Amino acid sequence: MQISFFNKKYLKPSREVLNFFALTLLFFLLAHSISAQIPHFRQHPLSIENAEQLELNCLAQSPNGVMWLGSNRGLIRYNGLQMQLFPTQSPVTALFSNAKRGLWIGFENGEIAFFYKNQINIWQREEGLPKVKITGFAEDTNGNFWFSTYGEGAYCYDGIHLYNFNTDDGLTGNEIYAIAKNAQGQILLATDNGISFCQFSQGKKTVWNESSSENLPDLIVKALSQTPTNEVFAGFYNGAIGSVTQKNWVKVQGVVSTASCFDKSNVVVGTEDNGLFFIDLQHGRIDKVPNNLQISGQSRGSTLGGIGRRIQATFIDTEGNIWVISDKNKLFSANYRFLTYKTNLTDIQAIATLNTHEILLGTKEGAFNYNIKTGQIQRFLPKKINVISLFNHFGIPFIGTYGSGLFMKKPNEVNPVHFSKLNGLSNLNIFSVATRDDTLWVASLSGFFRILQGQKGWDVVHFNSRNGLSTDFIYKIFEDSQHRIWLGTDGKGTTLFDGQTFRHFNQSKNNKAFGSVIGIAESPKGTIWLANTEGGIFYGNETVGFEEWQTTNNFTRQSLTGLTTDAFGTVIVLSNHGIEFINPTTRSRALFGSELGLTTFESGINPFSFTASSDLWFATSTDLVRMPSLLIKPKLRPTPILRGVKILMENVDFDNITSFSHNQNYITFEIEGIWHTHPQAVRYRYRLDGLDPDWQTTKEHNLTYPNLPAGTYIFRLQASQSDDFTNAEEVTYTFTIEKPLWQRIWFILLMALIFSGLGFLFIKKREERLNFQAELKREKIESQLEMLKSQISPHFLFNSFNTLIATIENDPKSAVEYTERLSDFYRNILQVREKNTISLQEELNLLENYIFLLRQRHGDAISVEIKTVRFDKKIVPLTLQLLVENAVKHNVVSKSRPLSISILELEDGYLEVKNNVRKKLDKERSTGFGLSSLKSRYQLLTPQKVSVTETEESFIVKIPLI
Amino acid sequence: MVTLLLLLSILNLNTAGQTWKCQKGKIEFNSNAPLEVINAKSAELKGIIDPATSGFAFSVKNSSFRGFNSALQEEHFHESYMESHRYDVSSFTGKIIEKIDFSKSGIYTIRAKGKLNVHGVERERIIQSTIQVNGQQMSVKSTFSVPLAEHNISIPKLVHQKIAEEIQVKINADFVFQ
Structure with a gap:
């Protein structure tokens, strides 16, 4: 037998039926008083310079969770750890925040501001702003923004203009204490003469009043508070408080100054003179926060304990915390999600809510009835039995015991029905009871039982391992929405019984053994959740199988005692770490442990019970905790x-x-x-x-x-x-x-562009140069051709040879020289013709040979005068030869008319070639090629131009020296 | 005088009691549209303030506005927009929100809450004004805007570049305690 999770308390009693009837002759009432249902408060230190001079007035919360405090010295931002003051000239008297409008601030001097970009910005209006204290803000369903004042009534802003509502419009007073919106979208204003209801739609004002003392418990309305469903609660001077529509007035001792509603039955009320009250209309409870309440964070030695008498403001945040400002500069908060009840009971093993105000608790000593209204604990059954399971089926409680079978107590019958071996309940250790209709399902250490009320009595059917169960030890029995039965077994996982067959599920898809299942629940979407004693949680169904619910960071529960689901589908788990809330949709998980201030989280295996109004109660072995079913679903994470x-x-x-x-x-x-x-x-x-x-x-x-x-x-x-x-x-x-x-890419691209541009330019230039060179070469070749043509012209050769013949006869010696010169001349021509330029010296050498040849023929009829100095200067080859040749070609050369040619170097870097003109009568046919070719060759080499001047007397060619 | 009587009747005043009266105040409006600027003035603003009840009444005849850019503009103003032949009087009557002691000289910023009647359409408005009380004399200065749509003054699409959707109004009135 494997009962690994069992506490010692379960192992002790025998299975025999104990004769409790004999033992408990004496009925006695156990009356314990239980501490008030007040959450655990802590005080927040005011971490601002000169905090003792600070006066806090009001509270608001941004959608991101930041708290804002309005004070006499300005706006305070509070993140829970640190405060930051935004100083203002006038004290902050009202705050409002929502996602649409952001944070709005009302001041004592009537000004209004909004908080934007970490700054307070005064609202500038053409209409001007009030001159009296702002007391509150509200937003109606038409999208109008309202604020109330103390002395000028209320104002409505429709996005264009501000409109004023005061007694002229029918308000019960111009001094508005509080403002709120109701479910119809109307704005309620609290005054000394009742409540005014206002509406503003399409430029039309509507006002009506509730100001008769028949309808209101008092005419001086000091506080208004909206519930999450926009029901408005009003608090009065005489201490009355209640819903304006329900008129369910209750009264506290004191003058109501502020109120905050968790929902339509849980209200916190602050008074001007008598501290703070928690009102629970559902259970008809009014709890005053005791003056000596222990508050954590309160400075030691402070003479004023507790919350204080004068409550300025209360506020409920998105986490379900109630915030309280009291005695001018004290700030408190408490988590209202968990209301703790210290009982004097020990070893609480089971819990079941009976009705709105009665809770059944099962201990080793018996079953007890706790009355929420009176705080009294009474024995529910007069017998001393070891109660390990409790179940409330439509007002009929079932009490399962360890060793004594099952009891059913109908409210109008004195004696309970006892299921035991006498009426077919063959095992008396009842761990769990479940039912959704007339069929009762009972888990025991010998399988499970189906109990139906028949014509002649109780019809008890027993299912155990002989019927197909994997084990006889059943700890949990759960009926799902399809009326099928899920069993939590000892070490053998879960078993599904659909009325006919059993299906066993031992492990999850990732092969984790289910082990001993003690928690079974169903979420609204039909998913079955299982929990075992080792802390494992699994979810799924019989068709798709079960997944393990894995938690990050190796979070493990050493012991798990209960699992349930709420109406929202939140999975709630009780383990040694505390109480966990798992949202299966978002997979977020919140754990509340030590902050609840409970003695222990140890519990029996039936620790949860929901009331008809969806409050969740859970019991640890010593404490009782109520989680009011608040309409706002509190946040689970920061x-x-x-x-x-x-x-x-x-x-x-x-x-x-x-x-x-x-x-x-x-x-x-x-x-x-x-x-x-x-x-x-x-x-x-x-x-x-x-x-x-x-x-x-x-x-x-x-x-x-x-x-x-x-x-x-x-x-x-x-x-x-x-x-x-x-x-x-x-x-x-x-x-x-x-x-x-x-x-950066653009820079790199730009650079690439610049370089490629430069490259392009370079290539273009080079191409131009190459073209130029090719042109030059072509010109040169043409000129050479012309030169050769001219040099080897038949005339020149004929003349040369005639000269040579004459010389050979007369002077064989000079004929040899002549021939040498002629050949030198031709050799020179061949040598220089390839070059673009040659030095002036070279050209002159060449010219000298040529002149020698000419002299041989013309003798003194030709005179050539050469005056140059800069022999290293460059010149296009055969320039001078060409010019001299031209001169000879076009002019008469005779003794009577000698041809004189002068070659002079000018100071401006030109070489002047000049000859006197004696034009031949029979002009030699001229192509004019020589001179124009010379010109174009120079054009390619130098910007300086070759100039040709022809007069009657002389022919002058100026050649630039390069 | 007719207007003043009208104002008195609106305020339901006891003529025996002394009130602040303004026989000739100046009112100016300005329409600053992209294509055209209209700027017209009237020196015939009438007003009355009852210090006992904080009640007040102001009125002006649309036909008394002068200074249009052209005769055509003036004609359009009266015929197309203000329909002056039907609704010649524009008025603002109501009560001052603040409690002012008019017997004390000084400068006060006040907010007048009342019904603004333009083009036969009455709208509730709060208009902020600066008043300077000097013994038996008082000057009232105020600037406010009038969205034309609020007073059913519709502007044809063709000329919407010529008329601003919101008209700026300026008031400068001297009062005597009588």
Whole structure:
């Protein structure tokens, strides 16, 4: 037998039927008083300079969870750990915040401001703003924004104009204490003469009043509060409080100053003179917070204990915390999700709610009835029995015992029905009872039983291992929405019984053994949830199988005693760590442990019970906790906030700036996570996509990344109050650190463009030069051709040969020289013709040979005068020869008319070739090619031009020296 | 005088009691549209303030406005927009929100809450004004805007570049305690 999870208390009693009837002759009432249903309060230190002079007036909360306090010295931002004061000239008397409008601030001097970009901005209106204290804000269903004043009535802003509502419009007074919106979208105003209902639609005002003392418990209405469903509660001068529509007035001792509604039955009421009250209309309870209430965080030695007498303001935040301002500068909060009841009972093993005000508790000593209204505990059954299971079936409680069978107590019958071996209940250890209709299902240590009321009595059918059960030890029995039975067995997982067959499920898809299943529940979508004694949780159904619900960070529960689901589908688990809330959709998980202030989380295996109004009760072995079914579903996780981004320690407007230069790469993130329930528990998980490969966890509020390389990054931040970050809300900030100029694409492209442009230019120039050279070459070849043509012209050769013949006869010696010169001349021509330029000296040498040849023929009829100095200057080859040749060609050369040619170097760098003109009568046919070719050759080589001047007397050619 | 009697009847005043009266005040309006600026003035603003009840009444005849850019503009103003032949009087009557001691000289910023009647359409408005009390004399200065749509003054699409959707109005009136 494997009963690993059993506490010793289960092992002790025998299975025999104990004769309790004989033992308990004496009926006695156990009357214990239970502490009031007041949550655990703590005081918040005011971490602001000269806090003793601070006077707090009002409270509001931003959608991101940040609390705002209105004070005489300005607006205070509070993240649960630190306060930041935004000083204002006039005291802040009213605050309002919602997602649409942001945070609005009302001042004592009538001014109104809004908070934007970390600044308080005064609202500028053409109409002007009130001159009296702002007492509150509200928003109606038409989208109008309202605010109330103390002395000028109320104002409505329709987005264009401000409209005033005062006694002239029918208000019961101009001094408005409070403002609220009701379910019909009307605005309620609290005055000294009752309540005014206002509406503003399409420029039309509507006002009517509730100001008769027949309808109101008092005419002086001091406080209004909206429930999450917009039902309005009113608090009165005489201490009365209640819903304006229900008129379910109850009364507290004192003058009501403020009220906050969790829902339509749970209200917190503050008074001007008598402290704070918790009102529970459903259970008809009014609990005053005792003056000596123990409050954590309260400074030691402070003479004033408790909450204080004068309550200025109350507020309920999104986590279900109630906030209280009292005695001018005290700030408290308490988590209202868990209302703790210290009982004097020990070893509570089971719980069942009986009706709106009675809770059944089962202990080793018996079954007890706890009356919520009176706080009294009474024995429910007069017998001393060991109660291990309790179940309420439409007002009929079933009491399962260890060793004594099952009892059923109908309210109108004195004696309970006892199921025992006498009427077929063959095993008397009843661990669990379940039913949805007339069929009762009972789990025992010998299989399970089906009990039906028949014509002649009780019809008890027994199912055990002989019928197909895997084991006889059944700890949990659960009837699902399809009326099928799920069994939690000892070590053998779960068994589904559909009325005909048994189907056993021993392990999850990942081969985790279910073991001993003690918790079975169904979520609204039909998923079955299983929990075993080792802390494992599984979900699924018989068709798709079961998955293991895995938690991150190796969170393990050493012992698990209960699992249930609520109407929203939240899975609630009780284990040694505390109470956990799992949202299967978002996979988020919240754990509440030590902050609840419970003695222990140890419990029996039937620790949960829902009331008809969906309040959840759970019992540990010593404590009783109620979780009121609040209409607002409280948050399960802190909200992560990116408060600031600093570059090189300087704040940047990170909403708008997401790009930084390469040297702005020292970045700091200021982070915050709002979890007022337990601010110290907040930790963060962050990752810089683009740098960090994994998440980092921290409790720091400043994260610095020095020397980030260029790139695009996403900063991701999550917050949690535990190590579990699964599906946590995330804030991100995407930013870029630019590459330095020389690494940026556009710069590189620009540079490439410039270089390719330069290259292109270079190539173009080179091409031009090559073209030019080719042109030059062509010209040169043409000129050479012409030169050769002219030099080897038959005339020249004929003349030369005639000269030679004559000379041979007369002077054979000079004939040899002549021939030598002729051959020299031709050789020279061949040598220089390839060159673009030759030196003046070379040209002159060549010319000398030519002149010699000419002299031989013409003798003194030709005189050539040469005056040059700069022989190293360059000249196009055969220039001078050509010019001399031309001169000879076109002019008469005779003794009577000698041809004189002068070659002079001018000072401006030109060489002047001049000859006197004696034109031949029979002109030699001229192509004019020689001179024009010369000109074009020079044009290619130098910007200086060859000039030709022809007069009657002389022919002058000026050649630039290069 | 007819207007003043009308004002008195609106305020339901006891003529025996002393009130602040303004026989000739100045009112000016300005329509600053992209294509055309209209700026017209009237020196015939009438007003009365009863210090006992904080009640007040102001009125002006649309036909008394002068200073249009052209005769055509003036004609359009009266015929197309204000329909002056039907609704010649524009008025603002109501009560001052603040409690002012008019017997004390000084400068006060007040907000007048009342019904603004323009083009036969009455709209509730709050108009902020600066008043300077100097013994038996008082000057009232105020600037406010009148969205035309609120008073059923429709502007044809063709000329909407010529007329601003919101008309700026300026008042400067001197009062005597009589």
